[in-house]
Amino acid sequence: MKADIRVALVGNPNTGKSTLFNILTGLNQKIGNFPGVTVDKKTGICQLPDGRTAEIIDLPGTYSIYPKSKDESIVFSVLADKSKEMIPDLIVVILDASNLKRNLLLYTQIADLKIPVVVALNMIDVSEKAGITIDVGLFAEKLGVPVVPISARKIKGIDQLKKTIAYANKVALQQNTIDVEVIAPEIIAQIKEELKIDNPYFALQLAHQHETLNFLSTTESDRIEHLEKEFSFHSQKAQATETIARYNFINDLLYDTVKKPETAHDETVSNKIDKILTHKIFGFVIFFAILMFIFQAIFSWSAYPMSLIEDLFIWLQNIISKVLPAGPLVSLLVDGVLAGLSGVMVFIPQIAILFALISILEDTGYMSRVTFMMDKVMRKVGLNGKSVVPLIGGFACAVPSIMSTRNIENWKDRMITIMVTPLVACSARLPVYTLLIALVVPNRNVWWIFNLQGLALTAMYLLSIVSAITVAFVMKFVLKARERGYFIMELPVYRMPRWKNVVFTMYDRSKAFVLQAGKVIIAVSIILWVLKSYAPGDTFKHIEQKYSQAQYTKTMTPDSLTKVIASEKLETSYAGIFGHVIEPVIKPLGFDWKIGIALISSFAAREVFVGTMATIYSVEGDADKLESVQQKMHSATNPDTGKPVFTLAVAFSLMMFYAFAMQCASTVAVVYRETKDWRWPAVQFAYMTVLAYTASFIVYHWLK
Amino acid sequence: MTLSQLEIGQVGIVKEFTDLEMSVKLMEMGCLPGEEIRISRIAPLGDPIAIHVSGYQLSLRKFEASTIILQ
Numbered sequence: 001m002k003a004d005i006r007v008a009l010v011g012n013p014n015t016g017k018s019t020l021f022n023i024l025t026g027l028n029q030k031i032g033n034f035p036g037v038t039v040d041k042k043t044g045i046c047q048l049p050d051g052r053t054a055e056i057i058d059l060p061g062t063y064s065i066y067p068k069s070k071d072e073s074i075v076f077s078v079l080a081d082k083s084k085e086m087i088p089d090l091i092v093v094i095l096d097a098s099n100l101k102r103n104l105l106l107y108t109q110i111a112d113l114k115i116p117v118v119v120a121l122n123m124i125d126v127s128e129k130a131g132i133t134i135d136v137g138l139f140a141e142k143l144g145v146p147v148v149p150i151s152a153r154k155i156k157g158i159d160q161l162k163k164t165i166a167y168a169n170k171v172a173l174q175q176n177t178i179d180v181e182v183i184a185p186e187i188i189a190q191i192k193e194e195l196k197i198d199n200p201y202f203a204l205q206l207a208h209q210h211e212t213l214n215f216l217s218t219t220e221s222d223r224i225e226h227l228e229k230e231f232s233f234h235s236q237k238a239q240a241t242e243t244i245a246r247y248n249f250i251n252d253l254l255y256d257t258v259k260k261p262e263t264a265h266d267e268t269v270s271n272k273i274d275k276i277l278t279h280k281i282f283g284f285v286i287f288f289a290i291l292m293f294i295f296q297a298i299f300s301w302s303a304y305p306m307s308l309i310e311d312l313f314i315w316l317q318n319i320i321s322k323v324l325p326a327g328p329l330v331s332l333l334v335d336g337v338l339a340g341l342s343g344v345m346v347f348i349p350q351i352a353i354l355f356a357l358i359s360i361l362e363d364t365g366y367m368s369r370v371t372f373m374m375d376k377v378m379r380k381v382g383l384n385g386k387s388v389v390p391l392i393g394g395f396a397c398a399v400p401s402i403m404s405t406r407n408i409e410n411w412k413d414r415m416i417t418i419m420v421t422p423l424v425a426c427s428a429r430l431p432v433y434t435l436l437i438a439l440v441v442p443n444r445n446v447w448w449i450f451n452l453q454g455l456a457l458t459a460m461y462l463l464s465i466v467s468a469i470t471v472a473f474v475m476k477f478v479l480k481a482r483e484r485g486y487f488i489m490e491l492p493v494y495r496m497p498r499w500k501n502v503v504f505t506m507y508d509r510s511k512a513f514v515l516q517a518g519k520v521i522i523a524v525s526i527i528l529w530v531l532k533s534y535a536p537g538d539t540f541k542h543i544e545q546k547y548s549q550a551q552y553t554k555t556m557t558p559d560s561l562t563k564v565i566a567s568e569k570l571e572t573s574y575a576g577i578f579g580h581v582i583e584p585v586i587k588p589l590g591f592d593w594k595i596g597i598a599l600i601s602s603f604a605a606r607e608v609f610v611g612t613m614a615t616i617y618s619v620e621g622d623a624d625k626l627e628s629v630q631q632k633m634h635s636a637t638n639p640d641t642g643k644p645v646f647t648l649a650v651a652f653s654l655m656m657f658y659a660f661a662m663q664c665a666s667t668v669a670v671v672y673r674e675t676k677d678w679r680w681p682a683v684q685f686a687y688m689t690v691l692a693y694t695a696s697f698i699v700y701h702w703l704k
Numbered sequence: 705m706t707l708s709q710l711e712i713g714q715v716g717i718v719k720e721f722t723d724l725e726m727s728v729k730l731m732e733m734g735c736l737p738g739e740e741i742r743i744s745r746i747a748p749l750g751d752p753i754a755i756h757v758s759g760y761q762l763s764l765r766k767f768e769a770s771t772i773i774l775q
Binding site: 240493 | 736
């Protein structure tokens with residue numbers, strides 16, 4: 001649908017920009033209190049009161065039009081790129097009414113681009129409560145633009161804002177804020193003339209940002225570079241002059257229009273909370289307690305819904321195999337599709353819980369305190385306080401976490417974060433760990449409250465963090481720095497989480513998991529089913545003929561006969577041949593060819609493991625009794641020794657492999673996308689595979 | 705005297721900066737000459753620090769704070 005007008009939302013991080021976007025468009029998305037959560041360009045359609053529609057573009061939150069990160073560079077290029085028809089008809093600048101001074105810097109920059117502007121004065125309720133009085137009428141008059149007080153959280157003033165958007169002028173009416181031309185008169189004049197630009201601030205921005213703007217042609221960019229030298233234009237000096245001038249304007253403006261008490265109420269509350277949450281001792285105790293709580297919650301809260309889902313699928317499989325006549329299609333449905341689907345669905349409770357908790361931590365502002373507390377430690381190992389969020393996010397999924405490294409300004413810190421994030425135990429490893437731990441670790445409590453299985457899982461999670469930090473530390477010495485790192489970050493005021501948003505995040509993440517991972521898992525399940533159900537030539541026929549001979553039919557019960565036939569068929573099938581080919585390589589790790597099949601198919605995505613296990617082991621056990629994967633694996637025995645396949649050593653060796661190996665096609669793809677160089681994902685894949693093999697080898701021989 | 709030498713609760717007024725690149729970033733975030741800065745807290749491990757400036761809380765590393773010269 002083509003909208004009548006295009007509106008861009010611009011504002012500082014933590015001003016409620018994403019919340020406003022959701023209200024205007026009705027299209028929900030992930031929002032957090034942590035600076036820089038809104039990464040990708042998000043658009044939605046808003047119905048205006050005059051019957052027209054507006055396309056709303058949510059631009060990344062930024063403190064200034066001068067970009068400090070990849071994310072922030074989007075803002076100016078969207079507002080400036082006239083060629084791509086991206087340029088908005090109207091900009092809505094969102095200002096935090098309780099923190100106007102710093103917020104107004106961005107406004108003055110945007111205003112000087114002379115695109116029509118409307119100001120949304122958000123959190124007006126918070127600022128009123130804090131005793132701040134704003135003369136909105138005078139404020140609007142001085143700026144020369146419509147100013148609408150709103151509260152995005154409480155959904156107040158939104159209708160008025162929509163009306164203002166609908167009836168906004170098509171020409172820019174805002175007052176000039178500062179005298180731009182004074183900053184660098186010669187170069188501004190020259191760029192205006194040569195590139196046929198009439199706006200001086202736009203010309204100045206081209207002088208500053210021409211190297212990163214792709215809508216400029218090479219000749220244009222080279223010409224600007226030449227002009228910079230000719231007029232000895234110093235970008236940083238010019239920016240400093242400009243910023244001081246802008247704040248002078250802002251101070252004058254606020255002096256006339258805003259009255260505020262000494263300290264804001266909101267902040268004193270936040271200060272009290274901070275005294276505890278960032279306390280020398282309690283701060284860390286609380287942080288680790290929260291992490292422990294997350295793992296325990298994932299385990300214990302999800303147990304009941306998980307077994308419910310499992311039972312539902314077993315029931316479904318039973319019904320289908322009873323109602324429909326036996327044949328290859330039914331077998332494909334029951335052993336291929338349904339077995340794989342059950343493996344996906346069963347993890348919804350865990351993923352939902354994890355993402356709900358992470359989104360609460362982000363929303364309340366706690367995540368940025370974690371960054372604050374951890375920066376010193378993280379710097380020692382070559383990371384950055386800001387790496388904490390991708391690393392913690394890595395517990396959920398490496399893909400969005402690697403995307404979120406875009407707000408780490410320092411190149412080296414960012415690369416190291418990207419390289420080690422996939423080592424963090426993501427939610428896709430959780431199914432593998434839960435399954436294997438439940439198989440070999442007794443479900444018993446030690447020291448009253450600690451469940452042994454829960455402890456084993458916590459150990460796997462700790463291992464993932466330790467390994468990520470160790471690898472980061474090594475890379476700190478391997479990689480060369482490109483620029484200086486710095487850490488200038490807002491600590492937003494604590495707020496209550498938006499529960500609607502938490503629920504939406506749970507739903508959204510689970511849906512994404514089912515759709516994205518589900519597709520891969522079902523595809524792999526079907527391929528596996530084909531591979532294990534067919535063999536080259538008429539091998540299967542020979543096996544059936546062999547066992548129809550009297551010497552077998554008379555000495556064996558029909559039950560054990562079917563079992564023997566089935567397992568011999570699996571061994572000679574395509575899957576079996578494949579597994580046997582790689583068996584010599586994985587034998588030192590304690591894996592047989594069946595596990596080999598699961599390992600190979602897991603390189604698409606780790607979650608595939610469970611589905612694959614279900615498919616491979618469904619040939620064993622009683623033909624007419626459907627069991628859960630765990631039961632199947634538990635009863636799996638080594639045909640040569642008669643002993644169980646999944647011993648403590650094998651299970652932990654397997655967990656080590658999953659802990660370290662880069663078994664995720666999506667992560668490889670996203671690392672390439674973020675680094676724009678195939679060498680990064682290649683190096684990552686290589687080092688992780690080596691680590692995985694070594695760790696598995698050591699653990700297997702140690703526990704054997 | 706630089707900002708990094710202040711203790712928790714102490715207040716200083718920004719005079720100038722020793723580092724141009726850093727100053728541009730700090731000024732954007734509201735740390736301008738003439739602006740009052742109060743040290744709100746120090747991270748548990750001694751670095752970074754949190755300051756109160758321009759009506760909100762900003763965190764920065766000790767080294768970054770040492771580029772801010774106070775009056």
